Structure formats: structure tokens, C-alpha cells
Amino acid sequence: MKQDTIMKACALFIFVLFAVAGYPQNTINNYKYVLVPERYNFSRDDNQYGLNTTTKFLLEQKGFVAFMSNEKLPPEVAANRCGALMADVVQKKGLFVTNLTLLLRDCQGNIIFKSKEGKSREKEFPVAFDLALRDAFSSLNEVPYKYDSAAVAQQQQAAAIPVAPSPAPAPVTAAVGEITGTLYAQATPNGYQLIDTSPKKVLVLLKTSMQDYFIAEAGASNGIVFKKDGNWFFEYYKDSKLVSQKLEIKF
DSSP, X not given: XXXXXXXXXXXXXXXXXXXXXXXXXXXXXXXXXXXXXSSOTTOSSTTGGGHHHHHHHHHHHHTOEEEETTSOOOHHHHHOGGGEEEEEEEEEOOTTOEEEEEEEEOTTSOEEEEOOOEEEOOSSHHHHHHHHHHHHHHHHHTSOOOOOHHHHHHHHHHHTOOOTTSOOOOOXXXXXXXXXXXXXXXXXXXXXXXXXXXXXXXEEEEEOSSTTEEEEEOTTOOXXXXXXXXXXXXXXXXXXXXXXXXXOEEO
């Protein structure tokens, strides 16, 4: 009986191993929708130089279903923010050169796609930014894209593979830390920046379609900031381990 149980456990382990091996990677093909902010961090105004609407247009040309962040979202996106990518464009300062890079992030702030640096030496800002953005998009256009609903379903199914009758694995627990001191929120076009009493910028919070839920940027540690049971938390992965830090924020 004991030997039979061991053989069953081994067979189950092999089954799960192959299932994990066939688990689809997280690529742009797993996403149908992309959300585009009204303003990028380097911009002074909403849709400055038409960059944001141009981003939306070029994403739609690629085959995505794109929405501006102020548009009404379809129910499946509104109910599940993680079903869409968030578009971002970052600028690298250069002398006589406009440099723009396109980023597509998931709901946890992970970069799913990063373009090359799009460049333009045009002197007129509207023309320079438009050409640099389109140059950045050229590397996205070189990547095959087709929304793969079957792969998404396979991911969901693989995530639901039962491991019984073996003991179920313990739920993922986060190492809880705390950023000392109160952080003060300063409004930005896309959310907030959190500063300490130095004053030093500690975190950048980017708005999402969900209340009290932000994409967080902290140098190399990107993740999410959310409110739970009246407290704010910053969660991210470090060395493949989930880290959760409690925050004291004054808005």
C-alpha cells in the first residue's frame, strides 16, 4: 500500500512537472487590451504633441484594442485590471536629440515589452517627438503579435491544476517590512510621488482604473501600492520572493 502511494505521488509529480514546462510565457500575445495614460511623466500637458493619442493609434495599428485611461472600459477590463497592459513612454534627455522608449507593463509593473530608443534630431518639438515615438514603435512592429486566447486559457487552467492527494502547498506569504517614517504624497499628472522628510523621493505611484491601487516605481523595485484594512502596502518581488512593506502615507 505504501509503495503504491509513493508511485501515485511520483506520477502526479511528473504530471505537474510537464504541465509547468508547458506553461505559456507571459508575452504581449497574452494581452488583448492596452491602457494609455492621458499624460506621460515627462510631459507638461495632457496629450502633449499628440503623443498619447498617437500611442493609442499605433497600438491599434499593431492589433491591440487600446483605450485612453479616461475612456469607459469594457466590463472584462474594468472588472480585471490585470487583463490589460499599461503603456508608458519614457524620455532620455539628450543634446540636440529627442529619445523616447515605449514600455508595456502588466498590472504588477513588470515590463512585458521594451522598445529600442526612438530618436529624432528634428528641431521642432512636435515633429521631433512624433518621429522619435514612431521610431520606438518600429521595434514593436518587428515583433509578431496575435492575441492568443487559448494560451491565456491554458495559463488559467494550469494555475488551477490540483495537486491532491499530495498535501497542498502553503499559500505564498510575504516578508513584511516597513519603510520607516511618514511619506508625503505630492500630486503628479499620473498619480503621486511619495517623499520623506529629507525631502527625498521614495516612490512614484501611477494611477490605475481601480481605487486605492497604484503601479509603483522605486528604482529597481517596481510593484504595486494598495490599501488593505485601512493600511497602505507596497508589494514587489525580490530574488523571486514576495516582499510586502507597510507604508504610512499622508495625502
